Amino acid sequence: MPEYWYNFLGDLPAHLPQVRDSGSPSAAEVSAKVRPRALAAQNNPSERWVAVPEQVGERLRQCGRPTPLHRAHQLEKHLGTAARIYLKREDVLPTGSFKLNTAIAQAFYAAQEGRTTLVTETGAGQWGMSVALAAQMFGLDAEIFMVRCSLEQKPYRRHYMELLGARVRPSPSPHTEIGRRILERSSDHPGSLGTAISDAIQHALDRPSAAYLSGSGMTHVYLHQTLLGLEVEAQLRENHGETLGVAGRGDHLIACSGGGSNLCGLMGPYLRARADGADLRLLAAESTAAPRLTAGTYTYGRADLGGFTPEVLGYSMGEDFVPPPVHVGGLRNHHSSAIVSLLRREGVLDAVAFEQRTALEAGRLLLRTEGLLLAPEASHAVAAALEVVAKADAQNLEPVIVVLASGSGHLDLQGYHEVLRDA
Structure with missing residues (x-):
């Protein structure tokens, strides 16, 4: 496992646009109150390599890092392709997702600062599960606001959190002022990450000993997730004799795009090589239920509905946009992060959007060939890989593809079951 996180801010193709912060209190004041100071500092670290604290490294290794890089031989055989397809297996971690990489780090810094309670939001529940487990590791309480439609669709993730002692509430929540306002306007609101972020921040503001943690969208989260790309680079080289970016081969890095943390964690460590001339395509797979990168407008907007976060320049569906209650809770964002949007705007990142049925059909194919069942969000990345393989085969290319x-x-x-039962 890498002993350092990689700060890729200096590798971005352009400077990040300035944020707008006109709230009262300002988003900066809100953040200073609810976020651990170490995390605020990691939003713009001065060093290129940031040391992983020893206790964080120990916990990550205990949970299974480094995770495997799996060559999908049976999928390749089924497709009849010369492409080499690799899967970075974050699904093997105890909470079933990559989110644990930053949850452990953030919980550690909160405990170091003397915070007693972790407060956060969660979409499909993977982030909430990771925060609940990380809270237990460092002797902290956890309070989690889960998007209402996902809470109803995925009750077992709630059960997991509650087994760990976390308190889980639906969002929009009658327990917060912003939640009550949303419910007054729409009593059957399915919830979104925008509502859940608002609920969680307001709840944390009312509790001085609480720390609010973000599962995505923040630079410090992307920093912690660079373990993904760093491990892939080493595993390709040392275990498989591969190097990404060979000219004319059509190599790809592919990740689904919700808040951007898994995407930036995988691709951030490769931005320098790409800028130096590596022939490497970066591809984001999103949901047609919230197609910000493929159909959104490049404009200023907030991640939440309560005005607690700053306005950042990014691809957006608009703050009034309510994504339909599809089974891809982690991709139901109305606004993309500044970094992901900048990569898209500058032509570094390509994007495709899929209907949930197409994505889940790709997930079913992976199960039938490799025996691996991925979350609906990750299945969007698999669907994108299938399209890349088809195009490569038509052009007689033999790319290395990392999903x-x-x-x-x-x-x-x-x-x-609900989406594919008739297929």
Whole structure:
């Protein structure tokens, strides 16, 4: 496992646009109150390599890092392709997703600062599960606001969190002022990450000993997730004799795109090589339920509905956009992060969007060939890989394709059943 996180901010193709912060209190004041100071510092670290604290490294190794890089031989055989397809297996971690990589780090820094309670939001539940487990590791309480439609679709993720002692509430929540306002306007609101972020931040503001943690969208989260790309680079070289970016081969890194943390964690360590001339394509797979990168407008907007976060320049569906309650809770964002949007705007990152049925059909194919059941979000990345393979075969290319298997689908079986039962 890498002993350092990689700060890729200096490798971005352009400077990040300035944020707008006109709230009262300002988003900066809110953040200073609810976030651990070490995490705020890691939003713009001065060093290129940031040391992973020893206790964080120990816990990550205990949970199974480094995770395997799996060559999908049976999928390749089924497709009849000369492409070499690799899956970065984050689904093997105890909470079934890559989210544990930053949850452990953030919980550690919160405990170091003397915070007693972790407060956060969660979409499909993988992030909430990871925070609940990380809280137990460092002797902290956890309070989690889960998007209402996902809470109803995926009750077993709630059960997991509650087994760890976490308190789980639906969002929009009657326990917060912003939640009550949303419910007054729409009593059957399915919830979104925008509502859940608002609920969680307001709840944390009312509790001085609480720390609010973000599962995505923040630079410090992307920093912690660079373990993904760093491990892939070493595993390809040392275990498989591969190097990404060979000219004319059509190599790809592919990840689903919700808040951007799995995507930036995988691709961030490769931005320098790409800028130096490596022939490497970066591809984001999103949901047609919230197609920000493929159909959104490049504009200023907030991640939440309560005005607690700053306005950042990114691809957006608009703050009033309510994504339909599809079974891809981690991709139901209305606004993309500044970094992901900048990569898209500058032509570094390509993007495709899939209907959930197409994505889950790709997930089913992976199960039938490799025996791996991925979360609906990760299955979008598999669907993107299938398109890349088809185009490569048509052009007689033999690319190396790395797909981030960001989460397990074993607690998403109901969703798979409902979408694919007639197919």
